[in-house]
Amino acid sequence: MNPHLSQLHLYPFEKLASLKQGIAPPAEKPHIALSIGEPKHATPTFIQEALLQHLSGLNQYPTTKGLPELRQAIAGWTSRRFDIPLPFIDPEMQILPVNGTREALFSLVQTVIDPRDKPVVIMPNPFYQIYEGAALLAGAEPYYLNTLADNGYLPDFDSVPETIWQRCQLIFICSPGNPTGSVFAESEHVKLMQLAEKYDFIIASDECYTELYDDESSPPLGLLQSAYQAGNKDFKRCVIFQSLSKRSNVPGLRSGFVAGDANVLKNYFKYRTYHGCPMPVSTQHASIAAWNDEDHVRQNRQLYREKFSNFIEILQPVCAINQPPARSPGC
Numbered sequence: 353m354n355p356h357l358s359q360l361h362l363y364p365f366e367k368l369a370s371l372k373q374g375i376a377p378p379a380e381k382p383h384i385a386l387s388i389g390e391p392k393h394a395t396p397t398f399i400q401e402a403l404l405q406h407l408s409g410l411n412q413y414p415t416t417k418g419l420p421e422l423r424q425a426i427a428g429w430t431s432r433r434f435d436i437p438l439p440f441i442d443p444e445m446q447i448l449p450v451n452g453t454r455e456a457l458f459s460l461v462q463t464v465i466d467p468r469d470k471p472v473v474i475m476p477n478p479f480y481q482i483y484e485g486a487a488l489l490a491g492a493e494p495y496y497l498n499t500l501a502d503n504g505y506l507p508d509f510d511s512v513p514e515t516i517w518q519r520c521q522l523i524f525i526c527s528p529g530n531p532t533g534s535v536f537a538e539s540e541h542v543k544l545m546q547l548a549e550k551y552d553f554i555i556a557s558d559e560c561y562t563e564l565y566d567d568e569s570s571p572p573l574g575l576l577q578s579a580y581q582a583g584n585k586d587f588k589r590c591v592i593f594q595s596l597s598k599r600s601n602v603p604g605l606r607s608g609f610v611a612g613d614a615n616v617l618k619n620y621f622k623y624r625t626y627h628g629c630p631m632p633v634s635t636q637h638a639s640i641a642a643w644n645d646e647d648h649v650r651q652n653r654q655l656y657r658e659k660f661s662n663f664i665e666i667l668q669p670v671c672a673i674n675q676p677p678a679r680s681p682g683c
């Protein structure tokens with residue numbers, strides 16, 4: 353058996369299920385699920401319709417790269433959302449569709465890590481469990497960076513010893529962060545890009561919550577946006593993970609993308625051709641419709657805004673609670 357498998361922890365929801373076994377909740381109280389971060393808002397009808405209209409595509413094998421129309425829709429969205437002129441985002445070389453970011457966060461690590469070199473993967477703590485599992489199965493040692501209140505719930509890069517940076521092959525960042533909703537500033541992205549250049553590692557930026565934010569005039573910054581603004585216009589050592597799951601309330605569709613450094617994407621593409629995980633054509637069409645529309649995303653944000661103000665109003669009298677700049681399941 354692959355010896356790395358024995359290093360994996362029980363997946364959190366299995367752990368939770370085993371902890372809850374034999375416990376009967378009070379029958380008179382309604383159940384509030386605080387486990388999996390699953391959107392509760394309805395999937396927009398036009399996305400469902402696009403999926404149904406293209407079911408005829410089931411007789412085709414999809415390709416790993418996906419339809420050019422999908423990659424163009426993603427490039428267009430990335431350009432509009434992160435203020436990067438379109439010519440700087442190459443849909444051929446810098447974008448790959450993935451079946452949700454979960455599988456991509458896992459599989460990209462398998463293509464970056466060289467296990468011969470005592471590799472380290474740095475990640476925030478608390479973290480999305482996939483980061484750790486991906487690092488362990490790739491033969492890397494996870495290094496946890498606690499995200500504490502003192503540092504605005506962001507990782508403190510200054511606390512990382514030089515010896516760890518020297519062994520670091522990939523760092524995960526999550527902005528807006530799960531579970532705190534904390535958001536990276538441009539200066540933090542820039543500092544990390546400088547470290548990545550100095551020590552030669554890849555920055556994997558999990559941005560699956562970037563579209564759920566409070567202030568319409570101040571959307572969270574993305575890593576590619578900071579890279580472009582800082583003059584790293586080919587996004588060297590930077591990759592982002594974007595998902596439709598939370599943005600468009602379609603976690604069951606399994607649709608997202610990876611974008612950034614063409615070199616990293618080239619190897620990732622090669623890996624995926626063998627891994628055999630292309631996105632079904634009907635899903636691709638539903639995804640094109642979703643990436644091309646912002647109205648439903650604005651409405652979604654409004655629903656979260658209302659929920660958050662109710663939540664905060666109820667909790668404020670009994671505990672210290674602040675409005676985070678962005679949303680994630682834990683905040």
Ligand SMILES: Cc1ncc(COP(=O)(O)O)c(C=O)c1O
Pocket residue numbers: 389451452453454455480526530558560594595596597598603607608
């Ligand atoms: C931080 C974080 N990243 C990535 C994901 C994966 O989302 P998906 O695979 O639906 O794109 C989740 C899901 O909850 C998450 O919380």
